[in-house]
Amino acid sequence: MKVLIVEDQRRLGEFLKQGLGECAYTVTWVGTCREARDALAETNYDVIILDLSLPDGDGLHLLSEWRRAGFNEPVLILSARDSVEDRIKGLDLGADDYLPKPFSFEELRAHVRSLLRRQSAIKQTVITHRCVRLDLLGHTVKLKEQNIDLTSREFALLEIFMQNVGRTLTRSYISERIWPGLTDNNLLDVYMSRLRMKLESNPSEPLFKTLRGIGYQLV
Structure with a gap:
């Protein structure tokens, strides 16, 4: 704790x-x-x-x-x-x-x-933000009531953002939570790209904000 x-x-x-x-x-x-x-x-x-x-x-x-x-x-x-x-x-x-x-x-x-x-x-078991619904117990994600298939790593990454809406999460903080001990800085960018492809249905209304050299934010 x-x-x-x-x-x-x-x-x-x-x-x-x-x-x-x-x-x-x-x-x-x-x-x-x-x-x-x-x-x-x-x-x-x-x-x-x-x-x-x-x-x-x-x-x-x-x-x-x-x-x-x-x-x-x-x-x-x-x-x-x-x-x-x-x-x-x-x-x-x-x-x-x-x-x-x-x-x-x-x-x-x-x-x-x-x-x-x-x-x-x-503690919440179902977290919602905008059109995204994340069920921690059922391990499912819905976007506008449509089921979205995520890998276990993608789910864990999304959970961190859903638990910290509006916060700037640094690259090191996210990486340590998802891939402890791993030093490949490019891996986070790959997974963020995958999440965006699956969840950002409207490019003019992005879910994630990139803060260059710092990290990401769920907006």
Whole structure:
């Protein structure tokens, strides 16, 4: 399970990263809004732990920005702002949980476990975007109600995009997920060409956007 910690206090950030890492979580710790945006654009996380008072912005504004963009990762606000009004505002803007500072690390772990259980219970098995319908259990894909035959690699590639609509996915991130350890950079281009041939029925309305030298985006 991957956890993103957004916390500008170095001592607390290092403590959380070490503590959650010892609990078998894969932890990324950043200290600014800019770094948090970059981290979430690069990959998805199972839980985000968000401080509100950051050196380059307000965590609530960052949370609101994420929700407007369609990012649905569970967010636990961890903040010294502990008034009822602060908690209500945070939850109304899209936070899934709120834990005031100071806190017990064991209580924090319990909150994280609760969010993970909740997320697992509601995880989608059928994902739709525009005219594409991907069934994770049935391992089928439909385009405008027409069945589309995909190989297992093509299906896995499409699933990554369907789980990250609107995000820029780097070439290295996609390749590591589909072909771990493989260094053939041309293979991704071949498979992207195949997906486009099968799913982009109208050239004037592309599904995939190429960002040269960076990666791809499902739009």
